[in-house]
Amino acid sequence: MRRIxxxxxxxxxxFRAYERHNHALMAELQERQKKARFxxxxxxxxRLRKQKKLLVRERIDLLLDPGTPFLELSTLAANMAxxxxxxxxxxxxxVGIVSGRExxxxxSDSSIKGGAWYPLTVKKMVRTLDIAIENRLxxxxxVDSAGAFLPxxxxxxxxxxxxxxxxxxxxxxxxxxxxxxxxxLGHSTAGGAYVPTLCDYSIxxxxxxxxxxxxxxxxxxxxxEEVTADELGGADVHSSISGTADYAVDSEQEGLAxxxxxxxxxxxxxxxxxxxxxxxxxxxxxxxxxGIIPDDVKKQxxxxxxxxxxxxxxxxxxxxxxxxxxxxxxxxxxxxWKVGLVxxxxxxxxxSAHKSTQxxxxxxxxxxxxxxxxxxxxxxxxxxxxxxxxxxxxSKMLMVQSNLDVPxxxxxTNGSFGAGNYAMCGRAYDARFLFSYPNAQISVMGMEQAVKxxxxxxxxxxxxxxxxxxxxxxxxxxxxxxxxxxxxxxxxYSTSGMWDDGIIDPVDTRKVLGISLSVALNRDDQESPxxxxxx
Amino acid sequence: MKRRIxxxxxxxxxxVFGQPxxxxxxxxxGEPQPAVxxxxxxxxxxxxxxxxxxDIQMAVKGETAYIRAFDRTVTLRIVDPVEQAAQExxxxxxxxxxxxxxxxVEVQVAAGEVVSKGQPMITIESMKILTVITATxxxxxxEVHFEPGDTFEKNAALVTLKEKEE
Numbered sequence: 001m002r003r004i005x006x007x008x009x010x011x012x013x014x015f016r017a018y019e020r021h022n023h024a025l026m027a028e029l030q031e032r033q034k035k036a037r038f039x040x041x042x043x044x045x046x047r048l049r050k051q052k053k054l055l056v057r058e059r060i061d062l063l064l065d066p067g068t069p070f071l072e073l074s075t076l077a078a079n080m081a082x083x084x085x086x087x088x089x090x091x092x093x094x095v096g097i098v099s100g101r102e103x104x105x106x107x108s109d110s111s112i113k114g115g116a117w118y119p120l121t122v123k124k125m126v127r128t129l130d131i132a133i134e135n136r137l138x139x140x141x142x143v144d145s146a147g148a149f150l151p152x153x154x155x156x157x158x159x160x161x162x163x164x165x166x167x168x169x170x171x172x173x174x175x176x177x178x179x180x181x182x183x184x185l186g187h188s189t190a191g192g193a194y195v196p197t198l199c200d201y202s203i204x205x206x207x208x209x210x211x212x213x214x215x216x217x218x219x220x221x222x223x224x225e226e227v228t229a230d231e232l233g234g235a236d237v238h239s240s241i242s243g244t245a246d247y248a249v250d251s252e253q254e255g256l257a258x259x260x261x262x263x264x265x266x267x268x269x270x271x272x273x274x275x276x277x278x279x280x281x282x283x284x285x286x287x288x289x290x291g292i293i294p295d296d297v298k299k300q301x302x303x304x305x306x307x308x309x310x311x312x313x314x315x316x317x318x319x320x321x322x323x324x325x326x327x328x329x330x331x332x333x334x335x336x337w338k339v340g341l342v343x344x345x346x347x348x349x350x351x352s353a354h355k356s357t358q359x360x361x362x363x364x365x366x367x368x369x370x371x372x373x374x375x376x377x378x379x380x381x382x383x384x385x386x387x388x389x390x391x392x393x394x395s396k397m398l399m400v401q402s403n404l405d406v407p408x409x410x411x412x413t414n415g416s417f418g419a420g421n422y423a424m425c426g427r428a429y430d431a432r433f434l435f436s437y438p439n440a441q442i443s444v445m446g447m448e449q450a451v452k453x454x455x456x457x458x459x460x461x462x463x464x465x466x467x468x469x470x471x472x473x474x475x476x477x478x479x480x481x482x483x484x485x486x487x488x489x490x491x492x493y494s495t496s497g498m499w500d501d502g503i504i505d506p507v508d509t510r511k512v513l514g515i516s517l518s519v520a521l522n523r524d525d526q527e528s529p530x531x532x533x534x535x
Numbered sequence: 536m537k538r539r540i541x542x543x544x545x546x547x548x549x550x551v552f553g554q555p556x557x558x559x560x561x562x563x564x565g566e567p568q569p570a571v572x573x574x575x576x577x578x579x580x581x582x583x584x585x586x587x588x589x590d591i592q593m594a595v596k597g598e599t600a601y602i603r604a605f606d607r608t609v610t611l612r613i614v615d616p617v618e619q620a621a622q623e624x625x626x627x628x629x630x631x632x633x634x635x636x637x638x639x640v641e642v643q644v645a646a647g648e649v650v651s652k653g654q655p656m657i658t659i660e661s662m663k664i665l666t667v668i669t670a671t672x673x674x675x676x677x678e679v680h681f682e683p684g685d686t687f688e689k690n691a692a693l694v695t696l697k698e699k700e701e
Contacts, residue, residue: 002615002617002618003598003615007652007653007669009653283597296665298660298663298664298665299664299665300664300665300666300667325634326634326635345634346634346635346661346662346664346666347635347661347662347664349635349689377662377663377664378662380635380636380662381662382636415663417663446663448663449663
């Protein structure tokens, strides 16, 4: 397979300018991540220390195999919700290695409002369990949550993808034969009591751990019975009387060691048989991505330059290179696994949609997972293109892409606008994982067009009321709309609402995709026999 | 197995035939000679050609292989067969065409100017994207077909380079 020949001049003024811009973005990303992970009020830390509890990151550190990578998901969830008071939505989730097995960790962060569930916490838990189902990933639950945050209960309890979905997903996982272990490190009350109870193995820490449908205050109110938490649903009660849990331990450390022992008995998941060869580092340094991703969403870059800094040996077999040139399709190897890549090099035309569709069919028939690299302003508009059936051709791409049964992974590298987002496997299309670069922008149409349209509508409404505005006020309206639009199309807003699985530094793309692909290969859906249409 | 090797500015057509353990090497039209390559570690081994025998050392960096044998070091460039065949069957087109319809934002070159491969020639805007059209090979600009502010259709010729002199 041929090596991509990079046309990037790392000494050029443009490269240097992009690099400066991206270095600033990465510094901001690191700062935001550091805050979300470690910045907590002193009194919360003191309270946990008094209870002899470890902080959530200390627990995860003891759980994982030393020196192995942890792919944390949605670190910046809820960063723009609840006035920023619930960092990471009060939950840590991610893919890690325990006793040599890939597992999905889901851990409440009791240093934030006692680990209470906010609407976005529940969304994150449901997404985490979806990931377990989609990728057959065994789960380790570290349970330490006060339960639903009552003032916002209507936003987290009743709907289809709210709290009930977690327990439903746990039951589905069990039926699939995907194993789950829970370590109960705090009081799990009401619904929360089902999390450990629905697991295959449940461990409780003496004194701090508790599982009950109604806690002592509720029991007192309901029946008048006076009982301590430990007598009601402590570790010994459940491991030796009720059988609700399986093991009682004296400390968090002992509990975490026991989790490791249990996971160590699990059979390793069998990976899907994808074409494999000896892995090779990229020939071009991924660090150079900082000088390739532009400082303005409008500026175009060659997606081959990104591919060259992700795949093994920077080797890429490009499919149909002279046809539909605004999309780049081809095969490469990632950590030795064969993958298909679809990346944007401009707006989608009928021919680029056709090429992508044919290529996706090829990948599906040959059982090759697909990676989508999005930088898309949309499909081409105009009379000639409508007459040429651009919508019909876009719908072919959507049809095939939606129904792929090989794993899909998506990276938002820059812009993601309009129907292009759909065709290129946006969030709604069940990519096993979707990550964004910090510069990524996503919206139904590009900012300039949208803001102009919105400003026009506002001015027309004012005109109808007989008001005309001086130029200065028009400018103010425009700027106000633009500011709001920009904030809501940004990557931080996106990740706050979990429209992705996290923001990554472009330099880490290869590693992030490597872990994602490895776990995605735990599950391959039924092959659907289809020939490949040359359309 | 036939291969072309460029060594010290000379082309050699080399043919390897036989089977493992009994390879014979023919250089151009010469007499085929028995050849043995015993690779020890990754970078060291012995080579035997006819009645000559030598230790060899080899290092590969990118597309270049450095080989030391018979008391001298030679540098070989590893040529991809697809690329070599493509190069021999004609170069890239003289005309840079518009990948999508749009407007000219900036023209960076003028007729008569000498450009090198990858050099920016013209910047276009289309569907909210700024795209820089670069030279696909070294050459001299024959014609720039548009000025800033002009609009154009998909596939329109933007910049034409002078015909390559052979």
